[in-house]
Amino acid sequence: MKKTALASALVSLAGLVCVVSPALRAQNADASKITPDMIQTASDIPADWKQPQGGFDYVKRDVMIPMRDGVKLHTVIMIPKNAHGLPMLLERTPYDASGMAPNNSPHMADAVWSGDKDWADGSTILVWQDIRGKYGSEGKYIMTRPPVGPLNPTTTDDTTDAWDTIDWLVKNTKESNGNVGMIGSSYDGWTVAMALLHPHPALKAAAPESPMIDGWMGDDWYHYGALRQINLDYFSGQTSKQGEGQTIPRDSYDDYSNFLDAGSAGAYAEANGFKQLPWWNRFSAHPAYDAFWQNQALDKLLVAHPSNVPTLWLQGLWDQEDIYGAVHAWEALKTAGHGSNNHLVMGPWWHSQINRDGWNMGPLKWPGNTTAQFRRSVMIPWFNHYLRGTPLAKPLPEAMIYNPTEQHWDDFTDWKVASKQSLTPLYLQADKGLGFEPPSGSGDSYVADPAKPVPYLPRPIPAKNEDAWRTWLVHDQRFVVDRPDVLSYTTPVLSKTVRLEGAPIADLFASTTGTDGDFVVKLIDVYPGSDPNDPAMGGYELPISLDIFRGRYRKSFAEPSPIPANQVQEYKFRLPTVNYAFKPGHRIMVQIQSSLFPLYDRNPQTYVPNILFAKPSDYQKATVTIEHGADGRSAVLLPVVSDAASGH
Template sequence: MFAKAVPATLACLATGLVAGTPITVETVHIPMRDGVKLAANLFRTSNSGRVPTILIRTPYNKGHSLSRNRRAFVEAGYAVVIQDVRGRYESEGVFDPLFQEVPDGDDTLTWIARQPWSNGKVGMIGGSYLGIVQWKAALSRNPALKGIFPVVSGCDDYMDRFYSPGGAMKLGHRLLWLSANLKAPGYKPPDFAVFTRHLPVRDADRIAVGRRLRLYQQASDHPSYDGFWKSVSTMDKIEAIQVPVFNAGGWYDNYVESDLAAFSALRKLGREVHTLIGPWAHNMSIPFDEIDFGSHASAPILRMQLDWYARLLRGESGKGHFPPLRIFVMGRNEWRDEEEWPVRRAIPTPFYFASRKGANGLGGDGSLRARPSRGGRVDRFTYDPSNPVPTRGGQTCCNPKIFPWGPMDQTAVERRKDVLVYTSPALRKDLEVTGPIRAVLWVSTTTRDTDFTAKLVDVFPDGRAFNLTGGILRLQYRNGVRKAVAAEPGKVYEITVDVGVTSNVFRAGHRIRVEISSSNYPHYDRNLNTGGPNSSATRAIIANQTLYLGQKNPSHILLPVVKN
């Protein structure tokens, strides 16, 4: 079903409607529990009677949202409600991202269920923030909501939208989204490079949007996963989600880790959940500029949404085939169905870092080995926050023209002396890596805090080196993000860097490569190495970093290898 999308208007045949059926449009103002009214456009056919409803809630203007999806669902016999969320466009109130969406979603669902044209059954669709609001609405347990279909949205508000699993702020993503959507009236922000480089980071919202933003300030003040994040994060309350979930994401999307974490959590709770992960970034478009994953890399999301809700809202049980998990295996460029995540048959396999003269840049002799080298040695580099390693592609968001995403050749990054590069010999046969990636490092630094990064790269026979996934650990969070603990300069620590998730076949003749460094900017904020709160720091300290290798300190990357 992934090879070819079925035209949306074919859905009309199931209901007796005809493509091009006249659709009535009405603007309605839906009251919330606090008296605020949210504007929505109601689309339906004049003779449709009491029908199920598709709800789309958006901060991006209800008049410009999902017109193709809207028409397909109305022609298939649904009412469609597209609502401006609180404080956006024609809706009253103040837009306070994330905090308002549970009660507002709940009240909107209740209003829909009480309308004379509604049969009381509602489903939701949409991506990014339009997906976030679905997770929030599901937390309300409103009986009218029968299912959700979030796309590239994630449900871990700490890890997805503000911080990495290792505690570094997702600076570029956050400021780029804020500058595009929450600018003060009449304010013209400077270039992306200006506001991402501003210090202190805590004040960067004033540069990006021309004013203080409560959410940005609160996130800056809570770098640890504390009570603030527990109160707002969907993942921390995921047991409250009772409705069936179809969740779609991409290997190069910012939210892919929590998409798969939500899948695993809901499966363990016995909920109905289906997840689709393709070779996509946040906009789900292909191909990328530098690599093509083939003719089958797309998926008919609209067709799947129609089938999903034909079953959930119309009782048509024979519609669609929904395996628990469907992933796109890059390199082999094919779809595959799985029952669980992580994939049980994946064998955690260590690839140990080694060097003789030093692994600094492509000119070094860093290698990956099946066993740690005898004895011990070290590789060293200097991390200067004024000259950070630049982000080049990856799991970024939200404007590829300003902040490119996806797979990109990393050789320019790998020429830097502050990037340690470890490369395997050319593979004699294909090797599949599917699952979570971890880098286990023995490190020391000369400062009380710093960062360590790890990136997994697929090196093609022609020398191009494409990033698969990457991660970062703020050293003060080496014991977890719930509590910061300062490092002792010079002390050797064993740390684990969450390098993300992927599914990729390294083809015969390709090489596996790992990059180790201390920055990936502006994807993540620069650690200024002071040991104090990074968001309020204005001065930087240079850190001298040491990575320990060999039998005593066997630094390595742990790859989940799937054997055919």
């Protein structure tokens, strides 16, 4: 800038100051008019804000309930206004009790989360509690804290905490009638099952929904030894903070790439700081079904400590997270002679869908809202019968299971446990056929390559896609049918209905050039090629039951052993329970493969002591041969029933 221009600018600025200065002087002069009530030096946030609730139709109390060891658990109690003589419904959760009533509404039904809306009609006191060590509760959090005993040398567990909580509620909630019911899904269902090991006398009814019962055999952590590695996010989210921790950061949108690039599940976890997590260190040290897992198996513990509490065991037919627990707990109790107060309910639902709308399961549409209908017409009246003495329109059957093809509920007076089923072999045949007649031929082979595992959903598979995750068990399997490492066996078009009631059993005879390997078996309903009423379902390949089995456990879940290379071995394992009718015009398909990635970790196909920490060099291709001739008649054993023999 030239000197003359600079001088001109300074003159202009001085003039501006002269213009502004009187206004500033006037503003400063106004300070004499400031009164003491205008000045605030303390925080504008009051120490104890109380929202007026005169128009609310409920009263909400936040309390800390003392346990027998002095630890206090944060509990939220929602009481209908002017309540008197009402029962209480308790849910114990690691997922933030305060979040169960997330909406600041004066109306109870609008304030609570979706799972409790049908309960919030002014007739029930709702109680939510943070379990020990989570969110607002004191104490130490231990993942699915084992019962007091060999794995828990303390004097408290979730059984004692439930007992102490109910005892306090009965004595300190004057608006109640002294009767308590417990409900909860997934981990919350596990807390219900734990309470049943030594129930408080005031616990009159219970409903574990999709409960975690055996994390190794078939619920969240493993399925028959195969690691459900996408649950590593749950480990960090649940155990890195007392509140909600973070999931593992992703390099790629596609989890298939993320887990494949990481190598083993253990390498992926520990690269993301999991060595800091005590739960991971215990978990990863016990890949086999040893005493660590056996002493936590709740189906066995429930039989050893049976209760007289009427119990509804609820399960989704396509539960993508905990498809094992409720069915096996109910079967164990029935087999041990405790069937009279235990009932099994299986709806056409994904995990915890019982607490949300149930109009459909992915592409499968139902004639009504199956979850709301069940809650209102069956579950709540059943609870009311035991909590307030109202009569039932009809007794609840032993088992109540939805039939997805005929789209109605079936009541069973004698639902067969798996060990008592009558099974019909559906044999793998030559030329990829499938039939009830004995097979001929030799076998079929494929190359299983750990570098190119079979995905469980079409790629890309994002880490966070709730809709895809919830419904993956009903995804159309045509996306893998042409892969060379997937064998698909199909019946001719059915001329009559094939009705199944029970648990199919996979019975494979197979050899591999490796020394370990996984086997995935899917039972599939193949729809006719066209459907004028629903064109998108034309040719649909609907899985109705599938699971994975880790080959090293073919002889013993507790003591794994290498697979002898090139020798035929039998792999026999149970598939999830069904109540299903294959219709005329459809076909039945069985698919077999060696991976279901990245949901399950890759088997290196070389025997190593702990697959979680397999090295890159351990992952080797293997040729797998599925026999269906003289060396072994591979089949899926089906619980086929005639209409006359059906138990409903």
